[in-house]
Amino acid sequence: MTNAVEQESIKVIVFQLADKEYAIPVSHVQGIEKLMHITRVPKTPHYVKGVINLRGVVTPIVDLRERFGLPISDHEETTRIIIISLEDMEVGFVVDSANDVLDIPANAIEPQPEVVGSLEEAFISGVAKIDRRLLILLHLEKVLN
Amino acid sequence: MEVNQYLEMFIEESKEHLQACSEHLLELEKNPNDLTIVGEIFRSAHTLKGMSATMGFEDLADLTHKMENVLDAIRNEKIKVSPEILDVVFESVDHLEEMVMDIANGGDGKRDVSATVAQLKRIELGEEAVQEVAVTAETAHPAIENMLEYDSFEQTVIAQSAEQGFNAYEILVRLREDCLLKAARVFMVFEILEKDGDVIKASPSVEKLEDEQFDQQFYIAFVTKESAEDMQKKLMKVSEVEEVVVSVIDAAKLGQSQYSEEVAPVEEASQPVEVQDKNEQTPAPVQAAAPAKADKAHAPVGNKTIRVNIERLDILMNLFEELVIDRGRLQSIATEVNHGELNETVERMSRVMGDLQTIILTMRMVPVETVFNRFPKMIRQLSRDLNKKINLEIIGAETELDRTVIDEIGDPLVHLIRNSVDHGIENPTARRAKGKPEEGTVVLRAYHSGNYVFIEIEDDGAGINRDKVLAKALAKGVVTQEQASVMTDKQINELILASGFSTAEVISDISGRGVGLDVVKTTIESLGGNISIESTQDVGSTFSIQLPLTLSIISVMLVEIEKEIYAIPLSSIIETSIIRSSDIMNAHNQKVIDFRGKVVPLVFLEEIFEVPRKEQQDDEFHSVVIVRKGEKLAGLVVDSFIGQQEIVLKSLGNYLTNIFAISGATILGNGKVALIVDCNALIK
Known part of the structure; x- marks a missing residue:
């Protein structure tokens, strides 16, 4: 993630949150799941929705909308859980929809724009412009800490 | 490799x-x-x-x-x-x-x-002179040219075995030219040899021999107590063996001959002198023979056991855990469908699985001996360092515990024993003054009781000085004056397990930086166990650790709060009860009930776990699970009891750590995750 800029091109999973498109390198993605029953875990940060049974492994779930301070929406048919693995952690992200797998050329990635903005700004490692789409690259370590 | x-x-x-x-x-x-x-x-x-x-x-x-x-x-x-x-x-x-x-x-x-x-x-x-004598005795053997070359290690082995009264032979085995199953014959030869002694070397190598990569003959260096003649006769019994020549290896000459070995012509060596019975010349002391025999007698008696890689047992356990989850699922389906034969089958399967579980769990059991056996040496060292006389008694070392628990329990025990030796047992002068024997005794005891294993560390030392502990606890702010005034002796004793506590006047290397005992307590509690202390001043102290037999599959009581299901470990539960609203009393802003003559505080899990309620209920009756931690009780208020179940303990992963009052999770029969309540955290 952090050294994404040095690479020639990276393969990413693109997903939608509110009106924006975000990207996570496929190397960190374990799978994409349909929404399933989430067991609430008490006394956790508000964005931790709880845990799911992912084929026998108890996996925590983070709602990215809430993590980024975006307006909360109801879960819909397109809602997906993207299972991320980072170091020794496995976490699922709830996203509005998972759209695409793309190759982003390294030169299309720019450092995060210097705009005073929302909470989510802290979680961005860069932005990529491909055709007419603007992809926001997530900084996974920061999202999870 | x-x-x-x-x-x-x-x-x-x-x-x-x-x-x-x-x-x-x-x-x-x-x-x-x-x-x-x-x-x-x-x-x-x-x-x-x-x-x-x-x-x-x-x-x-x-x-x-x-x-x-x-x-x-x-x-x-x-x-x-x-x-x-x-x-x-x-x-x-x-x-x-x-x-x-x-x-x-x-x-x-x-x-x-x-x-x-x-x-x-x-x-x-x-003692060098004496050893030299032994070597000269060796040279009395007929000198023989040896075919095999021996490296320094093999030479030592030969020399050593000669000292112990073993004979070292070089054996030439020649198979018949029409021998069809050379590898099989080699195997038979080795089998005979290994019954009577040890093969040190073979030429060609054993691998090559097994692959039949040799002509008709091979050499073996061999140590045994048997005579050359007997060995020769035994080996000749193998079919298709044409000739067996047994010659003595002269240990004393090995070193010297090494330089000339490459020059030694093959012809000369191929005519080794046949050796007659050499047994009467063995210089070995009698003591050596006895243990060697004991060893041999011991080997075949041993139980029929095999070594299994622990990893495989872990895999087996994991697979079984999967099955336990599926069993739960099947059971819930069977209840829904309510089909006679299905119910019967599920029931029978559950019974078989119960047996299977017992077997798998016992297979993973390890005697605590594996942890205990390092302590005698530790005590020896400690008593020297501290100039104390200490006798360690170990009782019940054969008591078995799950491997996962064994792995974790070592360090806490080391800590506790060090603590007993350092702070408990007094130095000999002080002991004499108190009229105790100079030698202090530390007893390490393990035993089974119900679904638990108890490990106790008992010393006959100074015991815990109540006033000193209390004064220290007050000074360190561990307890307040008001709290202290109502504490029982036992509670005060247990203060030494609180963090930031050390009463030793001199901080020694052995224990007493005050970082120890609270870590012990935390570790033991994380294993689902608990620790308590009994102590009488000048008589001694006993630290008692209670541990569950296993950590991976536990019995729980499933309870429901609103729509959420929680699991409460059966090991913490004393009983369940239904109480009326009118039975609830208020004491110091704490709701309590009178439970069998005891005042028991109520914990509303709904509040602790912040369960979202659609509508406020005002039931007249409350379901209460009475749980305990040591001597203390608490009543957990839930909506309803679901029932008892065996579950597989799962961790919440590395992202969610240290969640208050939740010790883990499990997967229910319906595939959903239920959280396991950590009763220890709920009772202060």
């Missing part, structure tokens, strides 16, 4: 042999004149030396060898056992342990042991 596959076994066995060494050394210290014990130590050391040399750990083999020399001298009554000598031997064993640990951790087992080696040499040296 062919050696790698044996590495694990090597490490395992080395540890066992070193453990045997330490145990016997301790025994020897108590009975310095019992030479059979020396024999035992010698045997372990000897095997270890052989193994480590084979595996190529020269340093390890070398140090063992030096130690062995000293032991041998003791055994042959050339040196008297003295504490100084034992110290050095203990030190060597320590070094050896370090080396083995290093190898186990992927190191090369190298270590600077020159000081110890020098000491061993010095001890051994006084």
Whole structure:
């Protein structure tokens, strides 16, 4: 993630949150799941929705909308859980929809724009412009800490 | 690498042999004149030396060898056992342990042991003359040219075995030219040999022999107690063997002949002198023969056991856990469908699985001995460092515990024992003054009781000084004056488990930085156990640890709050009860009930777990689960009880850690996750 800029091109999973498109390198993605029953875990940060049974492994779930301070929406048919693995952690992200797998050329990635903005700004490692789409690259370590 | 596959076994066995060494050394210290014990130590050391040399750990083999020399001298009554000598031997064993640990951790087992080696040499040296005599006796054997070349290690083995009264032979086996199953014959030959002694070397190598990569004959270097004649006769019994020639290897000449070996013409060597019975000439002391025989007699008697890699047992356990989850699922389906035959089948399957579970769990059981056996040496060291006299008694070392628990329990026990020795047992002068025997006693006791294993550490030392502990706790702000005034003696004793606590006036290396005992407490609680202290001043203290038999599958009571299901470990539950709203009383802003004459505080799980409620209920009746932590009770208020179930404990992963009052999760029959309530956190 952090050294994404040095690479020639990276393969990413693109997903939608509110009106924006975000990207996570496929190397960190374990799978994409349909929404399933989430067991609430008490006394956790508000964005931790709880845990799911992912084929026998108890996996925590983070709602990215809430993590980024975006307006909360109801879960819909397109809602997906993207299972991320980072170091020794496995976490699922709830996203509005998972759209695409793309190759982003390294030169299309720019450092995060210097705009005073929302909470989510802290979680961005860069932005990529491909055709007419603007992809926001997530900084996974920061999202999870 | 062919050696790698044996590495694990090597490490395992080395540890066992070193453990045997330490145990016997301790025994020897108590009975310095019992030479059979020396024999035992010698045997372990000897095997270890052989193994480590084979595996190529020269340093390890070398140090063992030096130690062995000293032991041998003791055994042959050339040196008297003295504490100084034992110290050095203990030190060597320590070094050896370090080396083995290093190898186990992927190191090369190298270590600077020159000081110890020098000491061993010095001890051994006084006896050099006597050893020389033994060697000259050896040269009385008929001189023979040997076919095989021996490296320095093999030479040592031959020399050593000669000292112990074994005969070393070089055996030429020639098979008939029309022999069809050469490998099979080789196998039969080796089988006969291995019954009677040890094969040191074979030429061509054993691998080549097994692959039939040889012509008609091969050489074997062999040590045994049998006579050459007998061996020859035995080997001739193998079909398709044409000729067997057994010749003695002259240990004394081995070293010298090494240089000339390459020059030695083959013809000369191919006519070895046949050797008659050599047994009457064996210079070995009688003591050596006895343990060697005992060893042989012991081997076939042993239970029919196999070594299984722990990893495989873990995999088995994991698979079984999957099954337990599926069983839960099947059970819930069966209840829904309510089909007679299905119910019957599910029931029978559940019973079989219950049996299976018992077997798998017992298979993973390890005697606590594996943890306890390092303590005698530790106590010995500690009592020397602290100038105290301490006797360690171990009771119930055969008590079995799940491997997962065994792995975790070692460090806490070390801490507690150090604590008992350091703070508990007084120095001899103080003990005399109190009218106690100079030697303090620490008893380490393990036993089963119900679904628990208890481990107790009892000392007859000073006991806990109530006032001192209390004063310290107040000074450190661990408790307030008001709290202190109502505390029972037991509660005060247990204050020493609180963090930031150390009452020793002098902080020693052994224990007492105050970081110890609270860590012990945390570890034990994280294992689902608990620890309590009984202590009487000037009489002694007992630390009692209660541990669950296993950590992976536990019995729980499932309860429901709104739509959420939580699991409460059965081990914490005393009973369940339904109470009326009118039974609830208020005391200091805390709702309590009167439970069998005791005032029990109520914990509303709904509030603790912030369960979202659609509508406020006002039930007249409340379902309460009475749980305990040590002596303390609490009533957990839930909406309803679902029932008892066996569940598989799962961790919440590394992202969610330290969640208040939740110790883990499990997967229910319907595939959903339920959280496990940590009752210890709910009772203050």
